[in-house]
Amino acid sequence: MSDVVVRCSGISRTYQEESVPVQALQDVDFEVCKGEFISLAGPSGSGKSTLLNIIGGLDRPDKGDVEVAGVKLNDLNESELSDLRLQKMGFVFQAYNLIPVLSARENVEFIMQLQGVSPAERASRATAVLEQLGVEGMADRRPGELSGGQQQRVAVARAIVTRPVLLLADEPSANLDSATTRELLEMLRTLNETHGVTIVAATHDPIVMSYARRQVNLRDGRIVEDKQNEAA
Amino acid sequence: MSETIVLEPVAEDRAASLLSVRIGWRNLWRNRRRTWLTTGGIAFSVLLVMFFMSMQFGQYAIMIDSATSLMAGQVQVQSSRYLQDSRFEDTIVEATPLIRLLQENRHIVSVAPRVEAFALVSADERSFGAQILGIDQAAELETVRYVKMLKTGSNLAGPDDAVLGSVLARNLGVAPGDEVVVLGSGKEGGIAALVLTVVGLLETGMADLDRSLLLAPLSTVQAGFGLGDEVHTLVVRMDDLSSSDRVVTQLTEQLPDALTVRAWQEILPELKQAIAVDKIGGQIMYWIIMVLVMFSVVNSFIMTVFERTREFGMMLAIGMRPRAIVAMLQWEALFLWVIGTAIGAGLASLLIIWLHDVGIYMGEQMEDYAKQFYMPARLYPGFSREVLTVAPLAMLVGTQVAALIPSLRIRRLRPIVALRTT
Ligand SMILES: Nc1ncnc2c1ncn2[C@@H]1O[C@H](COP(=O)(O)OP(=O)(O)OP(=O)(O)O)[C@@H](O)[C@H]1O
Ligand SMILES: [Mg+2]
Numbered sequence: 001m002s003d004v005v006v007r008c009s010g011i012s013r014t015y016q017e018e019s020v021p022v023q024a025l026q027d028v029d030f031e032v033c034k035g036e037f038i039s040l041a042g043p044s045g046s047g048k049s050t051l052l053n054i055i056g057g058l059d060r061p062d063k064g065d066v067e068v069a070g071v072k073l074n075d076l077n078e079s080e081l082s083d084l085r086l087q088k089m090g091f092v093f094q095a096y097n098l099i100p101v102l103s104a105r106e107n108v109e110f111i112m113q114l115q116g117v118s119p120a121e122r123a124s125r126a127t128a129v130l131e132q133l134g135v136e137g138m139a140d141r142r143p144g145e146l147s148g149g150q151q152q153r154v155a156v157a158r159a160i161v162t163r164p165v166l167l168l169a170d171e172p173s174a175n176l177d178s179a180t181t182r183e184l185l186e187m188l189r190t191l192n193e194t195h196g197v198t199i200v201a202a203t204h205d206p207i208v209m210s211y212a213r214r215q216v217n218l219r220d221g222r223i224v225e226d227k228q229n230e231a232a
Numbered sequence: 233m234s235e236t237i238v239l240e241p242v243a244e245d246r247a248a249s250l251l252s253v254r255i256g257w258r259n260l261w262r263n264r265r266r267t268w269l270t271t272g273g274i275a276f277s278v279l280l281v282m283f284f285m286s287m288q289f290g291q292y293a294i295m296i297d298s299a300t301s302l303m304a305g306q307v308q309v310q311s312s313r314y315l316q317d318s319r320f321e322d323t324i325v326e327a328t329p330l331i332r333l334l335q336e337n338r339h340i341v342s343v344a345p346r347v348e349a350f351a352l353v354s355a356d357e358r359s360f361g362a363q364i365l366g367i368d369q370a371a372e373l374e375t376v377r378y379v380k381m382l383k384t385g386s387n388l389a390g391p392d393d394a395v396l397g398s399v400l401a402r403n404l405g406v407a408p409g410d411e412v413v414v415l416g417s418g419k420e421g422g423i424a425a426l427v428l429t430v431v432g433l434l435e436t437g438m439a440d441l442d443r444s445l446l447l448a449p450l451s452t453v454q455a456g457f458g459l460g461d462e463v464h465t466l467v468v469r470m471d472d473l474s475s476s477d478r479v480v481t482q483l484t485e486q487l488p489d490a491l492t493v494r495a496w497q498e499i500l501p502e503l504k505q506a507i508a509v510d511k512i513g514g515q516i517m518y519w520i521i522m523v524l525v526m527f528s529v530v531n532s533f534i535m536t537v538f539e540r541t542r543e544f545g546m547m548l549a550i551g552m553r554p555r556a557i558v559a560m561l562q563w564e565a566l567f568l569w570v571i572g573t574a575i576g577a578g579l580a581s582l583l584i585i586w587l588h589d590v591g592i593y594m595g596e597q598m599e600d601y602a603k604q605f606y607m608p609a610r611l612y613p614g615f616s617r618e619v620l621t622v623a624p625l626a627m628l629v630g631t632q633v634a635a636l637i638p639s640l641r642i643r644r645l646r647p648i649v650a651l652r653t654t
Contacts, residue, residue, distance in 0.1 A: 056549075058549055058647050079553065082548070082551050083551065085550060086550065086552075089551075091549055091550055093546065093549075093651065096651075097546060099255060101254075101255055101259055101262060102251065102254070102255060102258075106251060109251065110251045111551075113250065114550075114551060158550075
């Protein structure tokens with residue numbers, strides 16, 4: 001468990017957009033090893049999403065270095081960051097994860113098409129991953145015809161079908177009831193334990209924290225606690 | 233230490249992938265009302281522009297036909313030197329075989345040979361300068377209209393007959409039955425003298441012609457002016473105006489260099505100019521219509537892009553390139569164009585085909601006028617490549633540009649900002 005997938009050292013991020021500058025992250029050091037399942041916890045505004053976005057190459061720190069899978073993100077331009085996200089990252093957001101006019105299967109195939117995967121391989125991988133997440137019966141439905149939990153499963157399917165080095169989830173359970181949240185988390189745990197998918201999830205949700213094996217607490221843009229979750 | 237992963241370049245497939253095209257198509261049907269309004273606008277303007285253009289072209293066809301069939305013909309053959317200097321001796325020699333050659337062309341309906349001379353025409357004490365036309369009466373009747381515009385009397389029949397412009401006849405104080413004497417200089421410098429009997433008077437309504445024209449049989453004029461099988465001009469009637477350019481090119485190659493073949497655009501440059509000026513007027517109207525429609529297309533794309541900002545943010549976040557999203561919107565614009573243009577051009581074609589059969593009645597006054605000048609009393613739409621292509625192609629460019637204007641925003645869109653919009 002010593003393979004480092006993410007290494008953040010001394011990262012700070014200040015938002016200047018408002019009249020008062022907001023320090024979203026202050027001098028954060030953070031590492032993620034291969035195979036971990038981490039929850040980023042903390043009150044609203046503590047910097048969870050900011051950290052997740054910086055790791056995912058969606059945002060840049062004002063200070064500090066970020067290295068993902070051996071690639072220094074600071075050195076990449078926008079197009080290279082875009083390619084990195086496509087090939088190395090899987091994203092699950094709180095909502096609006098899926099393209100509304102594509103079916104579940106097409107959503108999963110779409111990202112592989114962006115990667116240039118051949119049609120035959122796209123089809124077989126999409127079938128496999130939808131099955132794995134228990135939504136094979138919904139393959140031809142569009143997101144609007146799926147429940148919130150089913151949508152999130154398809155989103156996870158879309159995120160992992162590319163075999164990313166890192167699965168990043170921002171409030172994946174925010175729109176789900178607790179039973180559905182547990183089902184989704186069981187899936188994520190299986191992916192983590194049996195398929196070795198590395199997961200980092202930003203969340204307020206105690207259920208999500210209880211499934212994660214490591215919990216990192218943030219407050220005012222700093223890591224205040226970093227603990228292993230023995231119960232998980 | 234972590235394994236170092238090199239980013240391999242992503243296939244070009246990304247920019248125009250199949251699913252992007254599908255997304256573009258399906259997005260049209262997310263807001264059906266807006267799509268139908270936009271395509272309706274495109275359809276309406278294509279219909280309008282195609283219809284008006286075809287009516288405009290129909291009108292030009294009538295103008296050209298009536299102007300050329302009056303006297304000038306659609307194509308003329310002359311000696312190149314005659315065309316330059318208008319000297320009597322620069323004739324087309326061996327006219328008869330040349331006429332036969334022209335008649336073999338399947339686009340040529342008839343050929344009227346003319347000898348053109350200036351001479352003094354006298355009756356009793358009065359003399360006037362006149363334009364003498366030696367014509368082949370039968371060929372002339374087949375080719376042009378002015379010979380039919382008799383005020384009194386009849387057309388040429390005998391070898392010594394003459395038909396005079398009505399004003400010339402009045403000036404000379406002659407009527408059908410009277411004799412006139414024609415005096416001019418012949419080809420070899422000798423005196424040309426003819427004594428002709430007036431059989432008919434011509435009233436074309438064109439002051440120049442009515443004041444100066446004297447028609448006499450071709451062979452009489454040739455003999456009188458010392459010409460052999462020679463003429464000055466061959467006036468050609470075409471089966472269809474649209475073939476005149478092609479036939480001119482063909483004949484220019486076929487005939488000796490000493491001869492020049494001209495189409496109506498060169499024979500009647502003022503007509504060509506009048507049409508060009510009128511076309512500009514039409515074009516201004518068409519561009520106004522199209523620009524108005526473009527504004528509505530731009531507007532619809534601004535709304536589309538605005539509404540889908542979060543969706544675009546998600547697409548950017550998962551690694552889709554901005555230009556791939558722009559390409560997707562270009563596909564949407566293309567589909568809008570296809571639908572709108574298919575409907576507009578389809579309706580316009582039906583309308584044009586129907587009017588092509590029945591024509592548009594232009595009113596009683598026009599009918600009288602038309603009858604008088606042997607013109608069609610109804611206006612028929614014209615079909616041409618321009619009618620079929622200008623509006624659709626302008627719309628194609630317009631919709632692509634209209635989609636591009638708002639989608640340029642996407643290039644500056646940052647995924648996390650887009651994902652935060654509500
Ligand atoms: N684009 C932005 N412009 C301005 N301020 C921002 C922006 N994004 C985040 N912030 C601010 O930065 C701080 C950290 O935000 P962040 O979204 O990382 O918090 P969070 O822990 O994810 O909160 P939540 O639990 O509400 O999602 C907050 O004070 C927030 O208001
Ligand atoms: Mg957040």
